[in-house]
Amino acid sequence: MAHHPLAELTRYAVRLAAFGWEHDDWFGALKTGLLSSDEVAVDRLENEALARGWKGGVWLQPLRTPGDADLEASINRWLEDTLPPFRRWLDTLQDCGMRPTGPQLAASLRSLWCALGVEEKLEAWSSGIDLPALLSLSVHATVFDQMTALLDNVELAFPNQPLALAEWLQILEAGLANLTVGVIPPALDQVLVGTIDRSRNPELQLTILPGWNEGVFPAKPAPSPLLSETERNALTARDLRLGANQRQQLGHERYYAYVASTRARKRLVITCAARDSADAPLNPSLFIGHLQRLFPGLEPETVPAHIDWREAEHSSELVAPLLAGLAPGPFAAPPNGIPASALKALESLPGFDAPLQKQRRWVESRPVSDLAASLAERLYGAELLTSVSALEDFAACPFKFFAARGLRAGERKEFEADPRARGDFQHKILEQFHRELELAGRPWRDLSVDEARELTGRIGERLLPAYRDGLFLADPARRFTARVLIAGAQKLIETLIAWMPQYRFDPSFVEVTFGLEQEGLPPWRIELTRGHALKLRGRIDRIDLCRPAGLNQALAVVVDYKSRPRNLDALKLHFGLELQLPSYLAALQHLKDGGRKLGIPALLPAGVFYVSLKPKRGSGRTRAEARAITGQAIRAGFQHSGRFNAGWLEYFDNRGEPKGDQFKYAIKKDGSFDKRGNDALEAGDFQQFLGEVEGHLRRIGNAIYDGDVSVAPFRKGSETACRWCEFRAICRFDPWVQPYRTLRPVQAPAEASERAVRDKDA
Structure with a gap:
């Protein structure tokens, strides 16, 4: 009964007043069904609250949704209808200094119930009208009577004693825990499932204890996060008592084994697995050996894996x-x-x-594996306006693309400083850094390292109040995160400025859009079969240009900032899983009038690179030593990763060195490029690299219009498409019975023929 809607409403109402209108308490009250029956409106309100960080006293004043006046008006109208009973409830409590006596608390709660029409709604539920699915018809009237009796007892027990709301909450929780509703008794034969540490039922006839394997039960003692066992023992010897040590934890596990083994009145069954899911052998628990010593005649029984x-x-x-x-x-x-x-x-x-x-x-x-081609065309239109990252989702798993772009499903946005928000904030700093230099008419290479660092810091501090309604100023932890992010952006800019003397390209454009805005570049159109087409859109973080003497084209490099170090994976590229970076450069190459909109005559693709916003850490003997690494080690941490045309190497690195530091390349003594750890491609290979991208995009586009929505996630080693997928609850992919689509290296025809011969001989 402690979780009946009326009990939940009462609990959350007290919590709202006691703890300042926290998100979980407010929406816990709303979702009881006793304030509003409009579940869609409650869900919509919660989505906005999570995305905008609404909590605390913000709910007691008009809410603001900048850029969406209709939404703002709708939310405030709904709140005007819902909030008045709670405002009066708070006013009543404030009149007694938020320290009511028993009669004052009981009266205020009764008034709140009356204002919300609780008794009438429970009567409607009891008659089967608007009935919550999990509750029987006869329960609601009994609950209301018992809750009323609970308030009567509060009045009698605390007639003149004022208490803080947090103390009242503990008293109410104790009272709710003791309230029960009579139901039909369960059948005599029943199965109870519970954990060893919570099983105290003395009437069990049969107890089954599974999982008695080494490392499972007894569980491995949790290691101390800070102190070694020797240090703990030394402190204990000086009478400084800490938590249970490893020996005491094992002793507690032995106690649990005793409790579990003595619950059954007639029969006890203990099981352990012989092998794990990977068919590796497992050892039984040491407790089983102890039982065999206590009962020498006890022989384990082996259960066959398959029974006829x-x-x-x-x-x-x-x-x-x-x-x-x-x-x-x-x-x-x-x-x-x-x-x-x-x-x-x-x-x-x-x-x-x-x-x-x-x-x-x-x-x-089970989800269907394909749609009719006609249905796919109705869903996406004759021309699919989408992003390259969306097509990468299709290559990872067709159902993921269908769920996100066909069904328009998606996770709730939350007002959290998650990795995406942290990366986006640093993107804003880098964008504004370029914009300010552009206004001043200064190229990056004209700045000193100190000037660049100071400017980046000022920009970061200036952006904090406006970025997502002050997301990084909401609490001390987020303010610390902001300082770390600004310092990280400063370190990156310092490194890029320090590389400028050897890098002959100039950062020329930032946040260049195609297919997104009127003033941006047009979408990249790719013709498909049956009259369909892809219209690709995107946002390029940075374009660097170099104008060699005697060349009527500008060499172009596309830079994509990433939150963490990332390499261009050749296998994923082959299967269409890493198309975004080369697609952006190919888009610039294919767009008509693109160069004129950027203010240059023509673009000649030269390279594509990931640039990490967070440097890859080197090693050190201690954590502090690893963090203190500076200079050349930091440069190595920011080394760019991607592909570039080796014919233009002198413009990427003019030092004439056999090994790059900003870019990955190594030149052997004979003048050729090393095949390992090398991002430089010969001119023909680089053009082929860009040309293959369009073929992948066309293949994926045709598959989308063929209606492919199969649940077919990829697997590459231990990495799978399901790991971070937000649609797992929709597709219900089960790797135990459904195979992954494993990515395997594609062999050249000669290699494949040789392997076939070897396999045949074997």
């Missing part, structure tokens, strides 16, 4: 082979399963209705 269905002693043992025999497609049972004639007979028995219905629902809920 003909040896079943209970209908429950036939459920698994029956479901396997009826499973569709690749999930069908092996040949030695239940024969078809027996399956038909078993399927008709009433005892198997429930599991069969579950299986049918599972089969029906």
Whole structure:
């Protein structure tokens, strides 16, 4: 009963007044259904609150949504209808100095219930009107009576004693914990599932204790985050008591083993696994050896991995082979399963209705693998306006693209300093750095390192109040994060300025858009089959230009800032998973009139690079030593990663050195480039590199219009498309029964032929 909507409303109301209108308390009250039955409006309000960081006293004044006047008016109208009962509730508590007596608290809560029409809503629920799904009809009236009795008891127990709301909250929680609602008793035979440390039921007839394996139970003692065992023992010897040491933790596990083993009145079953999911052998728990010493006649019983269905002693043992025999497609049972004639007979028995219905629902809920081409065209239009990163999502898993771009699904935006917000803030600093130099008419290379550092710091401090409504000023932890981010941007700018004497390209444009804004560049159009087309849009972080003497074209380099160090993966590139960086350069090459809009005659692609906003750390004997590394080590941490035309090497690095520091290249003694750890490509290879990108984009576009929405996540080593996917709850991909799409290196024809011969000989 402690979680009935009325109990939850009462709890959250007290918490709102006690703790200053916290987000979870306010929306906990709203979601009880006793304030508003409009669940869509509550969800929409919570989405905005999470995205804008609304909490505390902001709810008691008109809310602001800059740039969306209609949304602002709608939210404030809804709050004007919902908030008055809570305002009066707060006014009542403030009249008694937020320290009410028992009668004052009970009266204020009754007034709140009355203003919200709680009794009428519970009566409607009890009659089956607007009924919450998990509660029976007869419960609500009983709950209201018991909650009323709880307030009566509060009045009697604390007639003249004023208490702070936090103290009242503890008293109410104790009272709610003791309230129960009579229900039909459970059947005599029942299964209780619980953890060892919380199982105290003395009436259990049979206890089953699974998972008694080494490292699982007893659990490994948690290591101390700061002190070694020797240091802990030294402090204990000086009478400085700390938490349980490793020996005491193991002793506590032994106590849990005793408790668990003594719960059963008739029979105790302990199980351990012989092998793990990867088929590696496992050891039994040391507690099993201890039991065998206590009971010498105790012999473990080995359970076979697969039991012949003909040896079943209970209908429950036939459920698994029956479901396997009826499973569709690749999930069908092996040949030695239940024969078809027996399956038909078993399927008709009433005892198997429930599991069969579950299986049918599972089969029906499995997502389709493709849409009709006509439906795909209706969904996306004849011309698909999208981004390269969206097409990368399709290459990672077609269903991910469908969920995000077809269904328009997405996670809630939260007012949090998450990695995306941190990276975006540093992007803003770097953009403004270039804009201010542009206004002053100064190229980057004219600045000294000290000037660049000072300017970057000023820009970062100036952006803080305006960035996402002061996201990085909301609390001390975020202010510290902001200082770290500004210092990181300063370190990057310092390094880039220090490289300027050897780098003959000049940062010329930042945040260049194509297909996004009227004043930006037009979208890159790629023709597809059946009259369809891709219209690609995007935002390029930085374009660097160099105008060699005698060349009527400007060499162009595209720079993409990343929050962490990142390399261009050749295997992912081949499968269309890393197209964004080279696509931006290819887009500049293909866009008509693009050069004229940028104010230059023509662009000649020269290179594409990732630049990390956070340097890759070197090694050190201690954490402090690793963090203190400066100079050349910092330069190595900011080394660019990507691909460039080796024919223009002198413009990327004019030092004439055999090994690069800003860019990855190494020249052997014979003048050729080393094949390992080298981002330099010969002119023909570089053009092929850019040309293949368009082929990948066209292939993906055609697959989208073919209706491919299959749940087919990629796997590369231990990396999978599912790891950070926000749509896992929608697709319900199960790697136990559904295979990943493994990315394998593509062999040249000669290599493939040689391998086939070797395999045949073997």
